[in-house]
Amino acid sequence: MTPDLILIDGKCIAVPAVSALDRGLHFGDGLFETMAVQKGRVRFLALHLERLKEGCGRLGIDAGNFEAIWEEAVRVAKEQGRALLKLIVTRGEAVARGYGPKGAERTTRVLLRYAWPADSEARGAAGEGVPPVLRVGVASIRLGENPALAGLKHLNRLEQVLASRERQERGLDELLLFSSSGRLVSGTMSNVFLVHRDKLLTPRLDLCGVAGIMRRVVLREAARIGVLAEESVLDRHDLDAATEIFLTNARWGIQPARIGPLTQRLKAAIEPLLEEPADG
Amino acid sequence: MTPDLILIDGKCIAVPAVSALDRGLHFGDGLFETMAVQKGRVRFLALHLERLKEGCGRLGIDAGNFEAIWEEAVRVAKEQGRALLKLIVTRGEAVARGYGPKGAERTTRVLLRYAWPADSEARGAAGEGVPPVLRVGVASIRLGENPALAGLKHLNRLEQVLASRERQERGLDELLLFSSSGRLVSGTMSNVFLVHRDKLLTPRLDLCGVAGIMRRVVLREAARIGVLAEESVLDRHDLDAATEIFLTNARWGIQPARIGPLTQRLKAAIEPLLEEPADG
Numbered sequence: 001m002t003p004d005l006i007l008i009d010g011k012c013i014a015v016p017a018v019s020a021l022d023r024g025l026h027f028g029d030g031l032f033e034t035m036a037v038q039k040g041r042v043r044f045l046a047l048h049l050e051r052l053k054e055g056c057g058r059l060g061i062d063a064g065n066f067e068a069i070w071e072e073a074v075r076v077a078k079e080q081g082r083a084l085l086k087l088i089v090t091r092g093e094a095v096a097r098g099y100g101p102k103g104a105e106r107t108t109r110v111l112l113r114y115a116w117p118a119d120s121e122a123r124g125a126a127g128e129g130v131p132p133v134l135r136v137g138v139a140s141i142r143l144g145e146n147p148a149l150a151g152l153k154h155l156n157r158l159e160q161v162l163a164s165r166e167r168q169e170r171g172l173d174e175l176l177l178f179s180s181s182g183r184l185v186s187g188t189m190s191n192v193f194l195v196h197r198d199k200l201l202t203p204r205l206d207l208c209g210v211a212g213i214m215r216r217v218v219l220r221e222a223a224r225i226g227v228l229a230e231e232s233v234l235d236r237h238d239l240d241a242a243t244e245i246f247l248t249n250a251r252w253g254i255q256p257a258r259i260g261p262l263t264q265r266l267k268a269a270i271e272p273l274l275e276e277p278a279d280g
Numbered sequence: 281m282t283p284d285l286i287l288i289d290g291k292c293i294a295v296p297a298v299s300a301l302d303r304g305l306h307f308g309d310g311l312f313e314t315m316a317v318q319k320g321r322v323r324f325l326a327l328h329l330e331r332l333k334e335g336c337g338r339l340g341i342d343a344g345n346f347e348a349i350w351e352e353a354v355r356v357a358k359e360q361g362r363a364l365l366k367l368i369v370t371r372g373e374a375v376a377r378g379y380g381p382k383g384a385e386r387t388t389r390v391l392l393r394y395a396w397p398a399d400s401e402a403r404g405a406a407g408e409g410v411p412p413v414l415r416v417g418v419a420s421i422r423l424g425e426n427p428a429l430a431g432l433k434h435l436n437r438l439e440q441v442l443a444s445r446e447r448q449e450r451g452l453d454e455l456l457l458f459s460s461s462g463r464l465v466s467g468t469m470s471n472v473f474l475v476h477r478d479k480l481l482t483p484r485l486d487l488c489g490v491a492g493i494m495r496r497v498v499l500r501e502a503a504r505i506g507v508l509a510e511e512s513v514l515d516r517h518d519l520d521a522a523t524e525i526f527l528t529n530a531r532w533g534i535q536p537a538r539i540g541p542l543t544q545r546l547k548a549a550i551e552p553l554l555e556e557p558a559d560g
Contacts, residue, residue, distance in 0.1 A: 002375075006300050017297035018305060020286050020390050025298060025368065027437035028308030059438070060445060084377070088305065097281050097364070097394050099437060099468060100444035110300050114377050144424020144488065145460045148442055156436035157307035157379060158339070162428055164380035165340060180425045180460065180487075188379060207460075208424065 003086075005113040010072055022108055024090030027099060028155035030108075031055040033213075035073065036250045037083040037113075041277040042073050043250065047213045049073075052089060055152045061091045063107055072111060082116040084251060090155070117251070134247060136187070136257040138239075139163040139175040143185050145207040153210045163188040174247055174257070176239065179208050184234040187247050190255075191215035195244035195262045200229035214248035221269045227262065283366075285393040290352055302388055304370030307379060308435035310388075311335040313493075315353065316530045317363040317393075321557040322353050323530065327493045329353075332369060335432045341371045343387055352391060362396040364531060370435070397531070414527060416467070416537040418519075419443040419455040423465050425487040433490045443468040454527055454537070456519065459488050464514040467527050470535075471495035475524035475542045480509035494528035501549045507542065 006016035023029035033048045042048070049066055056063040063069075073085060092105040141163050149156070159177075167175045167188055174187040184203050186192055191212040194201045200222050205211050222229040232238075239245070244260035246267075253274050254267045286296040303309035313328045322328070329346055336343040343349075353365060372385040421443050429436070439457075447455045447468055454467040464483050466472055471492040474481045480502050485491050502509040512518075519525070524540035526547075533554045534547045 002301065003377075008300055015297075016300040017295075018300055018302075020288055020296040020298055020392070021282065022298075022305065023441075025302065025305045025370075025390075026312070026435065027441050028435055029438060029441050032306070059442070086377075090305075095282075097366075097397065098444065099440040100448045101441065110305075112300070117377065141428045142426065144426040144429075146422065146424040146439060148421045149424075149438055154438055155306065155308055156438045158309060158429055158434055158436045159426060160379040161303075161307050161309050161381065162339070164378065168380045 003112040003114045005076060007072065007076065007111040009109050010068070018108055018110065019093045021093045022090055023092060023094050023101070023105065024088065024108060024155055026094060028157070029059070029101070030061070030088060030090030030155045031059070032089070032153055032155060033087045034250050035085040035087065036274075037077040037080055037085060038274060038277050040078045040081060042077045042085065043274060043277040044213050044217060045070065045073055047216060048087075051153065051211070051213060052087070055154065056089065058152060059091070059154070060101065061089070061107060063089055069109065076111060076113055080113065084114040084116060086112045086114070088112075088155070133259055134173040134255050134257045136174050136176060136245070136247070137167075137170055137172045139166055139177045139188065141166065141177070143177050143179045143208045145179050145181060147207055150208050151205045151211040160188050178236065181207070182235055183207065184236070184239055185209040190247040190249040190252065193218065193246050193248065194234065194238060194242035195260060196238070196242060198228070198262065200227055200262065200266075201232050201234060201238070202229070203234050204231045212249055214250055214253060217270060217273065218248055218254065218266060221273075222266060225265070225269050227266065281394055281397065283392040283394045285356065287352065287356065287391040289389050290348070298388055298390065299373045301373045302370055303372060303374050303381070303385065304368065304388060304435055306374060308437070309339070309381070310341070310368060310370030310435045311339070312369070312433055312435060313367045314530050315365040315367065316554075317357040317360055317365060318554060318557050320358045320361060322357045322365065323554060323557040324493050324497060325350065325353055327496060328367075331433065331491070331493065332367070335434065336369065338432060339371070339434070340381065341369070341387060343369055349389065356391060356393055360393065364394040364396060366392040366394070368392075368435070413539055414453040414535050414537045416454050416456060416525070416527070417447075417450055417452045419446055419457045419468065421446065421457070423457050423459045423488045425459050425461060427487060430488050431485045431491040440468050458516065461487070462515055463487065464516070464519055465489040470527035470529040470532065473498065473526050473528065474514065474518060474522035475540060476518070476522060478508070478542065480507055480542065480546075481512050481514060481518070482509070483514050484511045492529055494530055494533060497550060497553065498528055498534065498546060501553075502546060505545070505549050507546065
């Protein structure tokens with residue numbers, strides 16, 4: 001699937017391209033956001049841009065005018081009922097050779113809009129009121145640990161590329177990833193939640209992994225409806241012992257891998273937020 | 281410094297750019313080589329392209345026609361006495377959304393030529409016969425460990441970007457990097473060698489780091505002139521206890537950080553290879 005719209009620095013140009021000197025290309029020196037559009041509105045836009053802002057701060061990227069990014073996303077979403085937006089922000093074109101940024105770079109922004117993927121539609125229609133269950137395995141690759149990059153949705157995604165290749169080869173919906181020291185981290189394109197004795201657990205993301213917006217929404221909504229939830233250091237034993245497992249991302253919302261009552265309760269709680277997005 | 285020449289898929293276009301859908305930009309899904317040109321010839325071109333080929337194999341990228349890449353590099357080098365070439369090869373434009381490659385991607389190749397940097401010239405002229413000594417510190421950031429990516433000169437370089445920023449802030453020539461488990465790995469843009477009791481040691485790169493071409497040449501030349509050399513697991517103690525330390529990359533050749541007789545012997549041994557590059 002290719003996007004039906006690409007904006008580069010706000011402009012829709014004939015051959016959408018970025019400079020061959022862009023530090024996003026050379027070093028993966030940038031960040032991205034994947035956002036779902038429902039009924040012409042971007043789900044959790046404020047949370048996405050807040051994360052982007054925080055990421056820019058941590059990488060020392062001056063992302064400039066966040067209001068312009070906000071308005072662009074709102075405008076582009078309005079034209080579609082249901083879609084996916086991908087926003088890439090890089091440090092911009094290199095002003096010098098080598099890894100070190102000079103501080104004079106000007107951010108490059110790429111906004112891509114995709115039609116809502118068909119597989120997900122099929123999944124949603126699979127059962128009346130009974131959520132389908134994802135087929136999930138454990139990836140053979142482990143994630144490197146680096147606190148300086150942990151949590152960020154940055155552009156260094158080769159680990160996810162290799163794990164996704166394995167996922168495709170094994171014909172599964174998702175693979176779970178452990179870190180080099182054996183911690184459970186996430187899926188290749190999702191965050192993971194476990195249920196242990198009526199308590200919701202999700203991996204702490206202080207060494208690696210992406211702090212997903214849907215993960216944040218689930219933690220927030222769990223607190224709202226009185227479900228005990230915790231970010232923890234989890235290992236293979238915790239995964240095996242979980243009575244329920246579900247995965248989250250912007251597109252899936254909550255998708256169970258080992259279904260149970262707490263998953264269904266949380267799914268019901270966030271459904272209205274997904275179906276009727278607020279502004280931001 | 282900006283390049284004086286950029287070729288994209290062999291063509292020199294008016295506005296050098298790559299597709300906004302390129303997986304190199306989206307995920308850092310690709311590899312690169314930095315090659316020095318001396319007297320119109322690419323130093324160690326065969327070794328660079330061998331490493332690129334191996335990297336493509338490990339990432340499952342079909343790099344296509346290596347003879348064409350070879351010829352392009354030779355041709356572009358011929359036009360200049362002294363220069364640096366940067367070759368980027370990505371998996372190409374995404375044919376679908378998401379991390380997983382589909383196998384139908386067609387590689388993107390970017391070749392950039394830069395004038396030889398001035399700082400290096402100054403360094404070479406600093407002393408007659410007495411090699412200048414690099415000012416080196418230890419980076420606060422540690423490298424994540426991932427055997428699947430270790431050794432590769434891939435495009436996921438945020439760790440080097442952050443470490444280089446620190447290097448610039450501290451006004452040093454280079455920073456040495458340790459891995460998350462405490463292993464000595466490399467510099468931000470160089471490989472590192474230590475001397476311990478007349479023995480040459482360089483970090484094993486099975487968990488992280490880039491297996492540099494100059495590192496390989498130094499190991500080869502050490503064997504040729506009868507210097508005992510070993511790839512080892514090294515830690516902070518080994519670094520502190522080293523009687524000599526030197527760094528290597530395509531541009532520097534051998535640059536001492538703690539000078540001594542073995543460094544000078546090796547420097548003398550590789551000098552002719554750097555000054556009069558063979559074809560390949």
